Every structure is written in C-alpha cells, then in structure tokens.
Amino acid sequence: MKKILSVLLLAFMLCSCGVQPAQPSANAPEKIVSLSPNITEIVYFVGAGDRLIGRTSWCNYPPEVAKVENLGDPYALKTERIVELSPGVVLVNRLIPLDVINKIKSSGIRVETFDPQTTSDVLDTIDKVADICGLPAKSQELRPEIDSLRKETAEGSKKLVYLEIWDNPPTTFGKNSLGADMVRLVGAENVGDRLEGDFPTLSEEAIAGLDPEIIIVPESYKKTVAEIIKRPGIAKTRAAKSGSIHIMNDDLLMRPSPRVLDALKIISQIVGK
Known part of the structure; x- marks a missing residue:
C-alpha cells in the first residue's frame, strides 16, 4: 500500500511540475516597457506580464494591463518617465517616433523594434519576444x-x-x-x-x-x-x-x-x- 501511495505521490509531483510556469533565464530583463498594443498582448501571452512596468494608452488587452503605468499614447509619450523607469528593454513598433527611440537608446536602454505584417510574422514575433524575455517559444500553441x-x-x-x-x-x-x-x-x-x-x-x-x-x-x-x-x-x-x-x-x-x-x-x- 505504501509503495502504491509513493508511486501516486511521485506521479502527482511530476504532473505538478509540468504545469509550472516557465522561469525566465538569468539574464532576462526584470523590467519591461511595451509601447505597442500588440506587443503588450504578446508579453502577457509568453508569460512576462508580471514584469511589464509601462505601456501606452492604446494598450487595452488583457484587462489586467490597466494596472500598469500609462506612459501616454504613441504620439505623445512620456519619454523622460520611460528613461526614469530604467527598464531592461523597451519594445516598440514602427509607429513610435524615431526621436523618442533615439532618446531612449541614448540613455543606455535596450530598444527592440517589431513590425509584423502577416500571420507568420506574428508567430515569429511571439517567439522573438519570448526569447528577449528569457522564456521558451510559445507560437507552437497557435501554429x-x-x-x-x-x-x-x-x-x-x-x-x-x-x-x-x-x-x-x-x-x-x-x-x-x-x-x-x-x-x-x-x-x-x-x-x-x-x-x-x-x-x-x-x-x-x-x-x-x-x-x-x-x-x-x-x-x-x-x-x-x-x-x-x-x-x-x-x-x-x-x-x-x-x-x-x-x-x-x-x-x-x-x-x-x-x-x-x-x-x-x-x-x-x-x-x-
């Protein structure tokens, strides 16, 4: 009986381990700013939403993103506040003005730009964001x-x-x-x-x-x-x-x-x- 219980307990532990959220790699950014609604959705999708510290007023999904600091709309961003937050990475799209990007970069902050134009691009972007966040690829859940x-x-x-x-x-x-x-x-x-x-x-x-x-x-x-x-x-x-x-x-x-x-x-x- 004890042997059976031990086997069941081991099986339960293994199953439990299987559903644990992936842990980010050691060099993954601890703080993330997303200045694009689609990238914000991707950050949550890959499991890094708890590290998001800033977003735009256009970022409206998932609902919990409302709790994250609003840094303005893409054409009127609070650039100085973004720099002040000192994120490990800022994720942007092609709508963000170049002068804003350059100011962020000049402060020594990493900036990554994405411009998905097709369904395939979206899937690739999901995996790129996951990689930046130090997490496993997630596009296989949609492919x-x-x-x-x-x-x-x-x-x-x-x-x-x-x-x-x-x-x-x-x-x-x-x-x-x-x-x-x-x-x-x-x-x-x-x-x-x-x-x-x-x-x-x-x-x-x-x-x-x-x-x-x-x-x-x-x-x-x-x-x-x-x-x-x-x-x-x-x-x-x-x-x-x-x-x-x-x-x-x-x-x-x-x-x-x-x-x-x-x-x-x-x-x-x-x-x-």
Missing part, C-alpha cells in the same frame, strides 16, 4: 490551429472580401498587410489586393465597382448594419444585396497579436456562410 485552418480553407470559394478600416475616406488593407493575409489564409480574395499601397483609399463609386461579396467593418463606427448599407457605394454591392455585411472588433481586425487566431476563426466563419 497547429492556424495550419489546420489554412488546410481546411485551401480550396475556398475565393469570395471577394472588403475589409474597411476607416470610412472617411474609405480605407482598406493593401496586399502586404495583416488583413489581406488573413483573408487569403481563409481561402478568400482581398479587395485591397487589386489596389496600390499598404492602406489604399477609395471612393464609394470604387467600392460599388469592385462589388465585394462580403464587407467587414470595425465596430468603432458605432453604426448598425442597416446604417452601413445605406452608404451609396456599399448599397450597390453583392454584399449589401445578400446581407453579407459584418461588424468586427477593431483590435481583432487590425492588431497583429496572439488573438490573430480568434480573428481568423471569425473571418473564416463569415466567408463560409
């Missing part, structure tokens, strides 16, 4: 589902999808953007692939001429589908005529974060209807 989704939709209907990120003037995702990559990954065609630029603008007449089968707009418009469908260009599209106009959370639609999998699932469901 299998994303790969599975890609295979399931490989023979998709190639429906024409218009992802709108702004309405004045109408603006969409160009072919080299995350939004375009997500649409292609689920087996559809992105309207922006037919246009020039990273974030092409177009007229209502152009929207009507492109005649998308599916239209997705951000919820920040605070408009109902009934209101959106009244726009002159949209009203003439196949999407309007079939009722395939959808409203999606802005951050899921535009943010290259670990929640890209959630975004892909939503877009896949919409395209599959």
